[in-house]
Amino acid sequence: MTAWYAGLLTISLIVFSASVYLGLEHFLDASLHQEMAEQTRVIGEKLVDEVTQRGEEYVVGETSELAPEINGRFIRITRHDGSVLYRSGQPKDGSFDSSRVPAATNRVTASDRREIVGDTELLIHRYPFTTKDGKKFLIEEGAPYQQIRSVLHGLLLILAFGTPLIVACAVGGGYWVMQRALEPVNYIAAHAERVSSRNLSERLPSVNSGDEIERLSNSLNHMIGRLDDSFQHISRFSADVSHELRTPLTIIRGELEALAANGVTTEQMEVIGSVLEESDRLSKIVDQLLAISRLDAGEESAGRARVDLGAVALSTADQLRLLADEKSIVLHFQADTGVVVEADEIRLRQVIANLLDNAIKYTSDSGWVKLSVKNDRENAILEIEDNGVGIANESLPHIFERFYRADKARSRLSGGSGLGLSIVKAICTAHGAIVKVFSTEGKGSIFRVEWPAATSSAPSSAVPEHVAHV
Numbered sequence: 224m225t226a227w228y229a230g231l232l233t234i235s236l237i238v239f240s241a242s243v244y245l246g247l248e249h250f251l252d253a254s255l256h257q258e259m260a261e262q263t264r265v266i267g268e269k270l271v272d273e274v275t276q277r278g279e280e281y282v283v284g285e286t287s288e289l290a291p292e293i294n295g296r297f298i299r300i301t302r303h304d305g306s307v308l309y310r311s312g313q314p315k316d317g318s319f320d321s322s323r324v325p326a327a328t329n330r331v332t333a334s335d336r337r338e339i340v341g342d343t344e345l346l347i348h349r350y351p352f353t354t355k356d357g358k359k360f361l362i363e364e365g366a367p368y369q370q371i372r373s374v375l376h377g378l379l380l381i382l383a384f385g386t387p388l389i390v391a392c393a394v395g396g397g398y399w400v401m402q403r404a405l406e407p408v409n410y411i412a413a414h415a416e417r418v419s420s421r422n423l424s425e426r427l428p429s430v431n432s433g434d435e436i437e438r439l440s441n442s443l444n445h446m447i448g449r450l451d452d453s454f455q456h457i458s459r460f461s462a463d464v465s466h467e468l469r470t471p472l473t474i475i476r477g478e479l480e481a482l483a484a485n486g487v488t489t490e491q492m493e494v495i496g497s498v499l500e501e502s503d504r505l506s507k508i509v510d511q512l513l514a515i516s517r518l519d520a521g522e523e524s525a526g527r528a529r530v531d532l533g534a535v536a537l538s539t540a541d542q543l544r545l546l547a548d549e550k551s552i553v554l555h556f557q558a559d560t561g562v563v564v565e566a567d568e569i570r571l572r573q574v575i576a577n578l579l580d581n582a583i584k585y586t587s588d589s590g591w592v593k594l595s596v597k598n599d600r601e602n603a604i605l606e607i608e609d610n611g612v613g614i615a616n617e618s619l620p621h622i623f624e625r626f627y628r629a630d631k632a633r634s635r636l637s638g639g640s641g642l643g644l645s646i647v648k649a650i651c652t653a654h655g656a657i658v659k660v661f662s663t664e665g666k667g668s669i670f671r672v673e674w675p676a677a678t679s680s681a682p683s684s685a686v687p688e689h690v691a692h693v
């Protein structure tokens with residue numbers, strides 16, 4: 224953009240300079256010609272015309288009064304026979320030698336010629352004049368072309384140095400003005416980039432510039448407002464739905480249990496058992512959805528404390544040991560000491576449990592799962608790695624979506640509803656943590672949680688390093 228602007232400006236300036244130069248050259252040339260034509264005519268009509276009455280001395284005397292030597296001009300009056308009546312002396316500035324100006328060849332018509340005298344170019348106007356009583360003279364006046372040339376040369380210098388200077392100033396100034404004009408836009412863009420579904424209640428800073436930029440920031444704020452409304456509407460809706468579903472589910476459960484207690488046949492008992500199982504499953508889904516809605520709405524920030532991540536991970540892994548044992552999966556555990564985070568411990572346990580549960584679930588018998596906890600500059604890192612089925616590339620972007628399961632049949636058999644990772648993500652986001660996944664289909668997966676480390680370093684009690692097979 225700047226290059227285009229500079230290029231266009233340079234071209235326009237060059238065209239402008241060229242026309243000024245040529246225009247001035249033409250003007251100076253024409254006015255010199257005109258001035259000399261005028262002066263030769265005056266010499267003819269006012270002086271040479273008097274030659275018969277007042278004599279040649281008068282003409283010579285009067286003409287030299289014009290002081291051509293001082294003005295750097297050349298004047299010559301030649302009689303009809305070619306003899307010179309008057310010729311101006313050497314010019315004071317010595318720019319040419321007046322005695323070496325060649326005699327005219329054409330003496331009949333008025334003409335302009337350029338003659339080279341020594342190394343000076345003279346512009347000479349020739350004016351044939353006939354007095355009232357028929358005597359013929361040729362009046363010549365010349366001026367060094369050098370005068371015009373030096374004016375043009377000066378102009379050329381000004382243009383040659385001025386053009387780049389003007390372009391540089393214009394580009395520099397234009398850039399500065401543009402930057403200043405775009406500053407509020409950058410400011411708004413930086414703020415807009417930080418807007419996400421979690422801070423939709425915030426607004427962009429108002430810009431009171433009274434121009435399009437103010438309008439832009441206002442429209443963006445209105446748009447964020449509308450987004451905020453619809454987001455709130457959606458999350459209120461799913462929270463309300465989940466909440467409303469809980470009561471009837473509890474009632475169904477109670478009624479079924481009462482029914483079972485009232486003596487039923489074995490077949491009926493089996494049916495009741497399976498309905499109870501399904502209603503349990505439904506309750507779990509409803510609870511999870513409610514939890515996600517609340518986390519998304521930022522309602523679960525209470526109950527945070529400094530927690531030793533290694534200790535929490537170890538005890539959570541202990542709880543899941545049975546699951547791993549059932550499939551003969553080896554659970555490796557490795558944790559650095561003093562990895563402390565600020566968290567709601569129950570939620571943190573849920574993250575670890577969900578990830579471990581997945582790792583065990585999606586790893587075939589006799590595989591392994593590694594859990595590690597370490598510090599990495601500002602973050603505490605929790606990593607859960609398995610050598611299980613892995614996740615296909617096309618599924619990777621979706622696994623954190625609600626109800627998404629890469630292999631629906633298998634996942635449902637193992638009791639998954641596709642909400643586990645959504646909860647993990649919701650909890651992490653609520654705590655300012657990030658969860659990442661790296662996976663190769665058929666080889667295994669790594670889930671990595673980057674949790675901001677708690678601000679002051681030392682944990683309340685020293686925790687030993689855990690290296691254990693659980």
Ligand SMILES: Nc1ncnc2c1ncn2[C@@H]1O[C@H](COP(=O)(O)OP(=O)(O)O)[C@@H](O)[C@H]1O
Pocket residue numbers: 577581582583585586609611612613614622623627628629630634638639640641642643644645667668
């Ligand atoms: N460790 C893992 N190995 C392979 N696939 C996984 C792993 N963790 C999650 N997935 C995939 O991500 C999907 C979503 O996980 P999740 O939300 O926990 O749902 P669920 O476990 O109920 O199926 C799973 O269905 C599975 O396809």
Ligand SMILES: [Mg+2]
Pocket residue numbers: 577580581639641643644
């Ligand atoms: Mg799961």
